[in-house]
Amino acid sequence: MPEGHTVHRTANHFNEVFGGKVLEVISPQGRFSAGAAQIDGLKLIEAWAVGKQMFLNFENDLTLRIHLGIYGKWNFAKFKEVVPEPVGQVRVRFIVGNQFADLRGPTACDLITTQEALVLAKQLGPDPLNPDSDSxxxxxxxxxxxxxxxxxxxxxxxxxxxxxxxxxxxxxxxxxxxxxxxxxxxxxxxxxxxxxxxxxxxxxxxxxxxxxxxxxxxxxxxxxxxxxxxxxxxxxxxxxxxxxxxxxxxxxxxxxxxxxxxxxxxxxxxxxxxx
DNA sequence: GAATTATGCCCAT
DNA sequence: TGGGCCTAATTCC
Incomplete structure (x- = not known):
């Protein structure tokens, strides 16, 4: 249900589960294979959100920008022995330890530089969920x-x-x-x-x-x-x-x-x- | 099983 | 203003 609260909630969850850890990143669907290969095996520095967009900062100044659009959905799950086969069209799967996150149907899933992400975020309007001290x-x-x-x-x-x-x-x-x-x-x-x-x-x-x-x-x-x-x-x-x-x-x-x-x-x- | 719908946004005209 | 994107759930036969 992607209005801003969902995206911030997901960013929080990402930080809790995957923050500071080396991620395995794949694209079971294949549409993000090239991008996945560039961040596979890198450490997730931080997840953050502005409005309906989420940003995942990786090492080497790469940031994954994700916008769910009207269809996009996340699914987080744990597994015991082997990672389960992806169900449906999974654009990206992140795996750490015995947990994974599947992303389906996003409008945007682009790898950009962290600098570019900061510029994009600045162009958005004020976000009621990003507190500031001076109003x-x-x-x-x-x-x-x-x-x-x-x-x-x-x-x-x-x-x-x-x-x-x-x-x-x-x-x-x-x-x-x-x-x-x-x-x-x-x-x-x-x-x-x-x-x-x-x-x-x-x-x-x-x-x-x-x-x-x-x-x-x-x-x-x-x-x-x-x-x-x-x-x-x-x-x-x-x-x-x-x-x-x-x-x-x-x-x-x-x-x-x-x-x-x-x-x-x-x-x-x-x-x-x-x- | 097919058709419709969706909390979004881009682009062309 | 309307079409396209892109996926899954819900609703309609």
């Missing part, structure tokens, strides 16, 4: 949103505005703030946008900790059911959990947008007059 990430986010004439629903999906939010968090963050996805960034007072940033931090940290996107506070203590877990995401035609109005669906930049037309409104009139 500069929050400031960047607020600046980008409040100076834009694009809809807030588009801005939250733009990885150069904020890195790591996807379709689920977009829908749920906007509902929690009771904001109309079509309202333009420049219509919002800074305080409201700061609120979204902090809510994103909160929700995505829960996502990293649990591996599940929990966006309704009452579900925090119970393992939520797999389906119909959210406020509005994938709930088109069902009653809004707050007001009972049918949840709406529309395409926004060819992605499905879910929202409640009654609960979610443009920013307050007072704020609009100011701008």
């Amino acid at each position: 500069s990430q929050e400031s960047r986010f607020v600046q980008k949103i409040t100076t834009s004439k694009r809809a807030i629903g588009l801005l939250l999906m733009d990885q150069s505005v904020v890195a790591g939010i996807g379709n689920v968090y977009r829908a749920e963050l906007l509902f929690r703030a009771r904001l109309d996805p079509y309202a333009l960034g420049s219509m919002f007072p800074e305080s409201v946008i700061r609120g979204i940033w902090h809510d994103a931090e909160t929700l995505m940290k829960v996502g990293v900790a649990t591996g599940i996107m929990i966006t309704r506070d009452e579900l925090l203590d119970a393992l939520p059911a797999k389906v119909d877990r959210y406020f509005v995401y994938k709930r088109e035609g069902l009653p809004c959990r707050v007001c009972g109005t049918e949840v709406s669906i529309a395409l926004m930049a060819s992605r499905k947008l879910y929202w409640c037309t009654k609960c979610q409104t443009p920013p307050a009139t007072a704020a609009k007059i100011e701008t």
Whole structure:
């Protein structure tokens, strides 16, 4: 389920299982054979993530950049005697001791220099899951949103505005703030946008900790059911959990947008007059 | 067993 | 705006 929290969680897991160790790297599927050969037998220095991309720094300044896209998945497992045969299309397999990780269907799996990886990471927007001491990430986010004439629903999906939010968090963050996805960034007072940033931090940290996107506070203590877990995401035609109005669906930049037309409104009139 | 769908993003037009 | 990528799970006959 690749929104940013999943990628950070995977990076953490990689550091725990494979960090500082010499990896065996192969491409059972064959599509990454040349790349695998270049890092096979090298030590993994560190795994790190920005937004939806994960970076694996190896010795000799080589970094593997992985983006799961919409299909990509990781599978981590242990084995007893012999590594099990790969199931399905395994692009890359990492093996250390009696543990392995299989990567299937990534959009991107490229070997680049560590320097190139740093440049790429810098081009991404602020990431609510990469903490900073001086709130500069929050400031960047607020600046980008409040100076834009694009809809807030588009801005939250733009990885150069904020890195790591996807379709689920977009829908749920906007509902929690009771904001109309079509309202333009420049219509919002800074305080409201700061609120979204902090809510994103909160929700995505829960996502990293649990591996599940929990966006309704009452579900925090119970393992939520797999389906119909959210406020509005994938709930088109069902009653809004707050007001009972049918949840709406529309395409926004060819992605499905879910929202409640009654609960979610443009920013307050007072704020609009100011701008 | 076939068709549809997906939490993403690139590119061409 | 629409097609392509690329894989597995779910839904539809």
